[in-house]
Amino acid sequence: MGKTMSEKILSAKSGLDLKAGDIAWVSVDKAMLDDILGPRVQIAEHLPKLSTGIKNVDNVVVISDHYTPPATVKQAEIVKFTRDWSKEYGIQNYYEFKGPCHQVMAEEGHVVPGTVVLGTDSHTCMGGALGAFASGVGSTEMLGIISQGKTWLKVPETILVEWAGSLPQYVMAKDMVLHTIKHIGHAGATYKAIEFIGDAIDALSVDQRMAITNMAVEMGAKVGLMRVDEKVEMYLQDKGIFSYEAFYSDPDATYCQVLRFDASSLSPQVACPHEVDNVHDVRAIKDKAIDQFYLGSCTGGRYSDLEIAANIVKGKKIAKGVRFLVSPASQSIWEKASQSGVLGTLAKSGATILAPTCGVCVGLHSGLLAAKERCLSTSNRNFIGRMGSTEAEIYLASPATVAASALKGIIADPCDIKE
């Protein structure tokens, strides 16, 4: 009987012939610790008690991203602690102020097809766009991983999601994943793998594919996987990565569920307060007044996100009285968007450009919402209190929808744009 990508990757990393449901010790190729759930939580305290220390520091990546730039002394202390801990243990792969960890992991070449990448952040699953078994784990589990170089995992069953057809103009990958979440639900894929295939997936850039795998966890999924194709190969070559073993699901692999969608008939989607699966067509919600628009995060702050937003606002001004915050998902995206003029176009429209950070997305600093305010955001979570006041409302949408809406100060359908 054929195997899925998950079964093949975990079989290779365990040395066993595994199938969905099996539990096995699996070697971990890259362990990512972020500043919020990394060293400062149990790990620094208990690691010295383990005779092993860190099994292989080359496999450990530490990224300060939630508290950078620090907005309080406490946050600065956490970043300093994370930095000092990494230095004490000789960890070369330490990054700070570079942007959200998942974007940094991909950009710095730490996510490789056919490998197991585990991180102390739930959106680690974004790495599945590069054909890696990438997933979030807790701090205690991470302590075991860095000291043993392995962990035990149950091989997940796989839900196959096929997106056929081709996206209409201004309909994006974010709309595809919001529509998928609407059908599967915020817990419908608990401990499953979701494999995304189809012409509309293949047509996406790697940047855009990452918006989809990033939100696999918003359906409860362990991993979100996509095939390694020539676009992924080019992305990796650009990072100097040429040798790896990519795995592909067999034609006769077994799936626990198969969902098929048509991208050609998809319209812009929006997740309404206060659940990520409270998804509706924008045209059913539009005209709702919005106070703050946010273009950023590891879900919607990549270059192609900024570029489509800049193309929409070019030569225009955002609505009076609203805020349009833009935070590139990494330092290198910031540089590229600065050099290309994309950031300048956004700024000229009235956007406020912020440093690459998690802060706005997770309500730790920058862009906090006051009571009764509404935010339309390209990020991935909209639960109560996520971005500031518990009396604020957060709507999740694509970069095109956020940009088109910022021009009007209300939720607007980008497909209504007159060229």
Ligand SMILES: CC(C)[C@H](C(=O)O)[C@@H](O)C(=O)O
């Ligand atoms: C690390 C943690 C605070 C959280 C996560 O694990 O995803 C955060 O990054 C988020 O997006 O909610």
Ligand code: SF4
């Ligand atoms: S940008 Fe948001 S979703 Fe991504 S890692 Fe940071 S806090 Fe989490």
